Amino acid sequence: xxxxxxxxxxxxxxxxxxxxxxxxxxxxxxxxxxxxxxxxxxxxxxxxxxxxxxxxxxxxxxxxxxxxxxxxxxxxxxxxxxxxxxxxxxxxxxxxxxxxxxxxxxxxxxxxxxxxxxxxxxxxxxxxxxxxxxxxxxxxxxxxxxxxxxxxxxxxxxxxxxxxxxxxxxxxxxxxxxxxxxxxxxxxxxxxxxxxxxxxxxxxxxxxxxxxxxxxxxxxxxxxxxxxxxxxxxxxxxxxxxxxxxxxxxxxxxxxxxxxxxxxxxxxxxxxxxxxxxxxxxxxxxxxxxxxxxxxxxxxxxxxxxxxxxxxxxxxxxxxxxxxxxxxxxxxxxxxxxxxxxxxxxxxxxxxxxxxxxxxxxxxxxxxxxxxxxxxxxxxxxxxxxxxxxxxxxxxxxxxxxxxxxxxxx
Amino acid sequence: xxxxxxxxxxxxxxxxxxxxxxxxxxxxxxxxxxxxxxxxxxxxxxxxxxxxxxxxxxxxxxxxxxxxxxxxxxxxxxxxxxxxxxxxx
Numbered sequence: 001x002x003x004x005x006x007x008x009x010x011x012x013x014x015x016x017x018x019x020x021x022x023x024x025x026x027x028x029x030x031x032x033x034x035x036x037x038x039x040x041x042x043x044x045x046x047x048x049x050x051x052x053x054x055x056x057x058x059x060x061x062x063x064x065x066x067x068x069x070x071x072x073x074x075x076x077x078x079x080x081x082x083x084x085x086x087x088x089x090x091x092x093x094x095x096x097x098x099x100x101x102x103x104x105x106x107x108x109x110x111x112x113x114x115x116x117x118x119x120x121x122x123x124x125x126x127x128x129x130x131x132x133x134x135x136x137x138x139x140x141x142x143x144x145x146x147x148x149x150x151x152x153x154x155x156x157x158x159x160x161x162x163x164x165x166x167x168x169x170x171x172x173x174x175x176x177x178x179x180x181x182x183x184x185x186x187x188x189x190x191x192x193x194x195x196x197x198x199x200x201x202x203x204x205x206x207x208x209x210x211x212x213x214x215x216x217x218x219x220x221x222x223x224x225x226x227x228x229x230x231x232x233x234x235x236x237x238x239x240x241x242x243x244x245x246x247x248x249x250x251x252x253x254x255x256x257x258x259x260x261x262x263x264x265x266x267x268x269x270x271x272x273x274x275x276x277x278x279x280x281x282x283x284x285x286x287x288x289x290x291x292x293x294x295x296x297x298x299x300x301x302x303x304x305x306x307x308x309x310x311x312x313x314x315x316x317x318x319x320x321x322x323x324x325x326x327x328x329x330x331x332x333x334x335x336x337x338x339x340x341x342x343x344x345x346x347x348x349x350x351x352x353x354x355x356x357x358x359x360x361x362x363x364x365x366x367x368x369x370x371x372x373x374x375x376x377x378x379x380x381x382x383x384x385x386x387x388x389x390x391x392x393x394x395x396x397x398x399x400x401x402x403x404x405x406x407x408x409x410x
Numbered sequence: 411x412x413x414x415x416x417x418x419x420x421x422x423x424x425x426x427x428x429x430x431x432x433x434x435x436x437x438x439x440x441x442x443x444x445x446x447x448x449x450x451x452x453x454x455x456x457x458x459x460x461x462x463x464x465x466x467x468x469x470x471x472x473x474x475x476x477x478x479x480x481x482x483x484x485x486x487x488x489x490x491x492x493x494x495x496x497x498x499x
Contacts, residue, residue, distance in 0.1 A: 169474035288443030289457040
């Protein structure tokens with residue numbers, strides 16, 4: 001007796017499981033960005049503009065759909081039996097339960113073959129040393145003559161001429177017109193390179209072509225074009241296609257430019273830079289001549305100064321000045337002495353004044369003299385009744401001695 | 411007297427020079443003025459030549475117009491002829 005499982009398996013609706021599966025596919029990043037190679041069958045393109053076909057190989061097949069918008073962007077629309085590579089994402093068309101490839105790009109597998117061919121040729125020429133850095137020649141700073149190898153009617157030529165006119169209109173430009181796509185293109189490019197080198201001897205050659213498919217650019221992957229570029233006596237700048245396009249010619253060229261415009265920019269200096277450089281030289285020229293002129297003037301001034309310092313006139317002047325100085329010092333010395341003497345004199349007069357007896361008499365003292373004129377200095381010098389003369393501040397008078405009394409000594 | 415200054419000033423008339431020749435001579439003159447000991451007369455001659463070259467270079471830049479020619483004739487052998495190239499408008 002079989003045991004019932006603990007949990008019954010869940011029951012899905014058709015829509016539910018289909019949605020679940022679709023989610024599984026769409027969550028897988030590897031299935032959302034892939035290339036699938038196969039053969040086209042059951043191809044149909046109804047009035048809606050969408051493209052439907054089956055992609056198959058020996059043992060399997062799958063449905064492919066490409067919406068109208070993507071179809072319109074394709075340069076190549078596959079036909080029954082074509083071998084193609086289809087890029088897109090895998091999902092499920094829920095209505096029919098079919099899984100499909102939703103395509104956004106289709107290319108014939110021949111391109112894959114071309115790409116392999118490109119890699120093989122590149123490896124071979126690389127091994128040969130054709131792309132070696134040592135082979136690359138420097139592009140001249142200021143080319144007088146620029147050779148251009150391109151189509152006379154292409155956008156590449158217009159871009160190049162506009163760029164050259166804007167940046168470096170001093171250059172002479174010689175165009176060697178040639179087809180740049182199709183079967184004759186490689187031979188045309190080689191002949192143009194050779195004719196330019198033989199007849200014009202330009203300073204640099206621009207080899208250019210606008211963007212296009214890998215087949216459009218195929219002439220630039222030609223082995224003999226690459227060899228002609230490497231053999232050119234003057235440097236070749238290659239500007240083919242867009243930034244992302246690399247060709248054998250790019251590797252063989254002395255300089256690779258991402259676009260024709262960039263090739264022209266790499267070939268010539270910018271005239272704005274030329275003007276800036278010219279201004280700098282003009283400034284330095286003026287500074288240079290000024291310093292040249294300044295130097296002799298400065299030297300002359302130095303000599304003049306020395307001459308002046310050593311001239312007899314200067315010595316004479318300096319001697320005279322010395323003399324003046326001495327005189328001045330002498331005079332001032334004399335003056336000083338005189339002043340000193342005057343001061344001393346005044347001091348002496350002052351002292352003399354204090355010694356003048358007349359001045360003392362003015363303060364109330366008196367001088368007493370005997371009849372014979374002797375000054376009385378002692379009581380013992382006079383007798384009572386003797387007549388004396390008394391001198392005071394403003395005159396004198398006669399007097400008589402009454403008595404005498406000596407001061408007892410302390 | 412420095413030999414380089416005399417060779418510098420004895421150059422051809424500026425009108426015969428390319429921009430590159432004129433500019434490179436100007437550069438040489440400037441460096442000679444800056445570094446060499448020249449007599450006053452030589453220095454003045456260098457300066458005048460330098461000014462003439464600078465004027466000439468500026469004039470070339472001012473009035474320059476790209477000259478475009480085209481190689482014609484068959485690429486095989488015979489001398490290719492040059493014609494003025496008029497780009498389509």
